[in-house]
Amino acid sequence: MMSELISRTRTAFESAFGAAPAIVVQAPGRVNLIGEHTDYNDGFVLPCAIDYRTVIAARERDDRTVRIIAADYAGAVDEFSLDQPLERVATPMWANYVRGVIDELLKRGLPLKGMDMAVSGDVPQGAGLSSSASLSVAVASLFATLPGLEQLSPIDLALIAQASENNFVGTQCGNMDQIISAAGIEGNALMIDCRSLQTQPVPIPAGAAIMILHSHVERGLVDSEYNTRRKQCEAAASHFGVKALRDVDLPLLEQRGGELDPVVLRRARHIVTENARVLAAADALGQGNLPRMGELMQASHVSMRDDFEITVPLIDQLVDIVKNVIGTAGGVRMTGGGFGGCVVALVPEALVAPVQAAVAEQYRGPKGQQSTIYVCRAAAGAGEVAA
Incomplete structure (x- = not known):
């Protein structure tokens, strides 16, 4: 399933930009096994990442322009400069999740570069499986591959993605969705203490x-x-x-x-x-x-x-x-x-x-x-x- 998604995203990138991507990242959606509405109450949750994902194929640019192609939306494009204040856009709505993460990274003074990106995903939308967090965490993970951002941990990336949804998109979500997308462990659910941000892997039983x-x-x-x-x-x-x-x-x-x-x-x-x-x-x-x-x-x-x-x-x-x-x-x-x-x-x-x-x-x-x-x-x- 992921190989097909990667292939589709690569193809979209090559078609849009005329070259192969230099990097591909993924971030999964999630399902919460138990612990509903406890995250914003500083409580405990037990989600697991699922094998439905957002994939981004990308290549660094020589300038400060970011250009994003949404392969799932008929190749819709968003383009902006890292040197200009980032603002919300009315359409396309998905662009705000990308802009919001980049805005948070810039606020932290991190050394960003321009990027060409093609984005595609198979996280079902409108189903409550956190397609938005998957996209936000994927963007954060992409920029974390740049030199000078090596210090960012999965929890750091999750909190950046959460802040972008809170501050830029305007969704007052807790931190569960982003943490499990960034820090999930194959074969395990993750018990998350939403106050301390400590995580504990919990194996899904065989069978x-x-x-x-x-x-x-x-x-x-x-x-x-x-x-x-x-x-x-x-x-x-x-x-x-x-x-x-x-x-x-x-x-x-x-x-x-x-x-x-x-x-x-x-x-x-x-x-x-x-x-x-x-x-x-x-x-x-x-x-x-x-x-x-x-x-x-x-x-x-x-x-x-x-x-x-x-x-x-x-x-x-x-x-x-x-x-x-x-x-x-x-x-x-x-x-x-x-x-x-x-x-x-x-x-x-x-x-x-x-x-x-x-x-x-x-x-x-x-x-x-x-x-x-x-x-x-x-x-x-x-x-x-x-x-």
Whole structure:
């Protein structure tokens, strides 16, 4: 799959610029196994990078011009100078993710050079699998190959990519998506402490498949509702006099939760219990205990549905269909920001086909579509690949 994507990106570069690229980099999308909306609460998450990626083929220029060809958008072009202030553009929107990363690198005084770039990817868009972070991290990884940028670690690149989305694109995302894209380890999920930025590899058990099932419910409310949830979490943390809900445990919440607005209490309860579930899930997955992982994923979904209120009926239905097939042998939950998007399931490989059959028979999206199903493996994070 990646070889085809690399070939397509190389071809686009050669067609646009009349020469072969000197460097090719990739950065993966991600799926979050458990730990939803905990990242911006300084908590814990357990995502893995997936084998769907953004690939950039590039060559340094002798001047200070950056020229980008988007192979997936009919060769759309963005061009600008590193010597001029970078500004957001109304169209094409993808250009802002590239400009934003370069803007952050320039702010840090790093020695950038002009670049010709062709970009292509196969991370499904609009599915909550973080195609935007994949693009941002790929751009950061490309420029990190320049002389004088060797000191940038994968976490540094992730934080640059996050800052670009926060400051330039205007998306107030946490740091999970960028960290897993930059620092993922093949065959492993990564437990991330979103406060300390420490990461711990957690092996995906042999014989377990990662299934991502797209509901085709468009995530139309996610930005406004995301910001509302974030403010509610901040209000709860402020009430308890702590920096973030990471610092509140369940006994404290149960003792003093009655002081909170009832809706804010439910939001806080999701975050507090979800953090505990992530820690338990890392232990269960590390021991290869899929039944226990399944229990935790189910509890996570119920919490997202009832306390955080970010699922929708078709997502709940999709989870139920998968759960009825896998029983206690694995786990399934909504993944991503909510209000549509995807469901993630961790299932024994022998149950992949039965799940696919049941979903094909029983599920239809808002326009009568079948679910699009991706069977993934845990992939390595961003880096250079053979040009």
